[in-house]
Amino acid sequence: MLGVGDENGQLLNNLVQIGAGEGKSITLGVTAAILALLGFDVHCACYSKYLIEKNYRELLPLFDSLGVAEYIRYGTINKFYEDMINRNGNVCQMVEELISNNSNEVSKSSEPDARAKILLIDEVDALLNKNFYGNMYTPSARLRDSSITSLIDxxxxxxxxxxxxxxxxxxxxxxxxxxxxxxxxxxxxxxxKDLINDVNIYTIPEYVLKEDKIVYKEQDDIAYNIVHGPGR
Known part of the structure; x- marks a missing residue:
């Protein structure tokens, strides 16, 4: 998996199967630590927020003892997407500022990547379900202005x-x-045009009330930043 013994000594894409109870999370953590020691930024992604946070807490003492904790990030697959999209600044926030200020330019940070990046995916079979495989990740910016509110009303x-x-x-x-x-x-x-179409096909998607907020289910967790369009 790490290219040890390979003629070219290159890291190649790998798919590894580990049975239940055979130390998958430990193998993933040790692999992440080794890659971080070799000079990579390592992202460990999983569909489940609960599982990925649990694994990280258990492995953090190892990462700290090796001095590589700052180079290893655990998070959900959606969080990984967000980090990649926002690596030069929060895209949604920049779009909001661009439109609200009637500007044609936006300032962004551009820091060179000092370390090559490696992605490790836990529970890779989850990527083959309808929520990920072939689907699109579409972040959106929310504009707030009294003129927009009046038009929608x-x-x-x-x-x-x-x-x-x-x-x-x-x-x-x-x-x-x-x-x-x-x-x-x-x-x-x-x-x-979208608004006119929306009010004509308006339906109420299934939601959950939590802390006086409307939230939607996302995998095995709930999300506060998801907005569903009509009929979805």
Whole structure:
């Protein structure tokens, strides 16, 4: 798995099967420690937040004793996606600032990667289910502005009528929103079309109330930052 004895001495992609009770988490942790000692940044990913955090807590003393804890990260597969997307700055936050400020440029951090990266996946078979394999990970930015709220309220309050894009464009709420975001005016009609479609096919997806918040199930955990569109 580590390329020991290989003629070229290269690290290649590997799929390793370890039976239940045969030390899978220990093998994963030792492998991560060795790779970190060899100069890699190691990401250990799993579908389950509970399992991955439990394994990390148990192996952290080993990583600390070897001085490699800062080079080993344990997290869910979704967390790994987020870290990769946001490695030069929080993309969602940058998009919010870009639009809210009516700007055409955004500042981002660009720090060179000092160490090569290695990805270790626990419970790799979970990647073959419909939530991962062939699916898309689509982070989104949420814009908050009174003009947007007024426009959404207008469309929602008129949902009983058969609205079309031209009727919405004639409304004062639409014009105020366009004046608020002049650099992004071409995108507003497309967003309005989605809103009109949404109110026509609106359904309530299954959710859970926790701490006075609406949350949705994500694998074996719940998530506070998931938003479902209509009919999903």
């Amino acid at each position: 207008f469309i929602w309050n008129q949902r009983i009528l058969i609205l079309n894009i031209n009727e919405v464009k004639d409304s004062d709420e639409y014009k105020v929103c366009c004046n608020r975001f002049p650099n992004w005016e071409p995108l507003i009609p497309e967003a309005v």
